[in-house]
Amino acid sequence: MTARFTDDAAGAASADGRQETAAGTRAAHVPDATVARLPVYLRVLLGLADAKVETVSSEDLAVAAGVNSAKVRKDLSQLGSFGTRGVGYDVANLLAEISRELGLTRPRGVAIVGIGNLGRALAGYGGFAPRGVQVEALLDADPGRIGEMVNGMIVLSVDDLEKVVANRDISIGVIATPAGAAQDICDRLVAAGVRNILNFAPATLIVSPGVNVRKVDLSVELQILSFHDQQRTRRPRGPAVPDVPEAVEATS
């Protein structure tokens, strides 16, 4: 597990019983591990919907998402009972339910701070599935970059961060600055009311409780792969390519 979320005193778990699927109440307390996989299911389902597939079994979804089918069923059952026994899940319905669970039904404004190559890549990412997550502002500290047009948006001065957060309803801040600036930007985002931060800078951010920070660190990822690379070569035996080339799912 990469991320620790703030404990946020268990969200109003009414008794323990499951609620009617019909209107209103949603699942109380979806596990972090499940939440982390929902976006992957979402992507797969979008592809299926595009291909006019109407229903999908947990097994098929599992293969496409790179997990096993028990996990898919457990995950989906956390949100409610949306499958039909003997048949599978309705693609359109499941899409709607997962989108809802992820909070993608109303837009979440994103501001990207630091418009270097990484910031540009993020700004141009585009394919943010079914709306929901929308890049609303690009900020940078370099006067040479301010005013520049990137992906249809004008780069604004980081001096205006507080104003931008307030005016454009920013709920997620992405930090793509050098490590040295990360904590300061983070503090300002939090002070301005942002409670969700995605940090690409190689630095540990310290935040007050109630703020969610997720971190993506390229060099951490590469060093983990370095470890695994070494593991193979350290062991004298152990074929790099097993003679049973049975396909296996990856990470995602």
Next chain:
Amino acid sequence: MTARFTDDAAGAASADGRQETAAGTRAAHVPDATVARLPVYLRVLLGLADAKVETVSSEDLAVAAGVNSAKVRKDLSQLGSFGTRGVGYDVANLLAEISRELGLTRPRGVAIVGIGNLGRALAGYGGFAPRGVQVEALLDADPGRIGEMVNGMIVLSVDDLEKVVANRDISIGVIATPAGAAQDICDRLVAAGVRNILNFAPATLIVSPGVNVRKVDLSVELQILSFHDQQRTRRPRGPAVPDVPEAVEATS
């Protein structure tokens, strides 16, 4: 947990007993969760070494790394007994041990495929700690980009992928292509002998056993944050900013 590694039949675990710290044999079977944190400790230690700090306690290291001290001690004890009771850990020594455990003592060649904004950002990342991980080649399919100079390296044609992997001793492949090309590039990397892949494309890669894939998907991260953002607003009560602003560590 974001990543699953291939099971790779437990690496020659000689009995269960701990080995002498002295020469030779290393810890058998370091948990994935620990491996994922070692790079963070490494980064912190580099900073300490830079500041001429000679020893560090598990508590101090923990604060700087954004974890708790029990975790630091458990993690480090997986590699051997390097601390001194009543004192702490020798920074230089710990740096060496972690570097060794991560396989950073001999260079691991990295090839980046797809030199868009993201690929450029990765190519220019630079700060790969204490050597070990070294970008050796940049590849792209766009003729307009081939031959271009990026961060001191010439962009090569992806047609030459197999040649490049062989000639430059590439052990880690980074996929920064559009989703549609990812599986094909992955297959070619694996066929060429690469056993470690870092995938930035929003696609699930299918690989044969023995190949490690790690995935970084921006839209997955944002959607997870969207979920948490929604969690707060869904709940009527629950102050966004608790009145006890006691600092708390973030993710990593």
Next chain:
DNA sequence: CGGTGTGAACGTCTTCACAGCA
């Protein structure tokens, strides 16, 4: 003392296996 190293308790996530329903 102060801080490491670690058994044991605890909590979370995954996997199994099967009851139950369309």
Next chain:
DNA sequence: TGCTGTGAAGACGTTCACACCG
């Protein structure tokens, strides 16, 4: 019959608390 939904078991990771030692 086929596939979902889920209790129960097992694996894994975290946290606690303290023995041990410099």
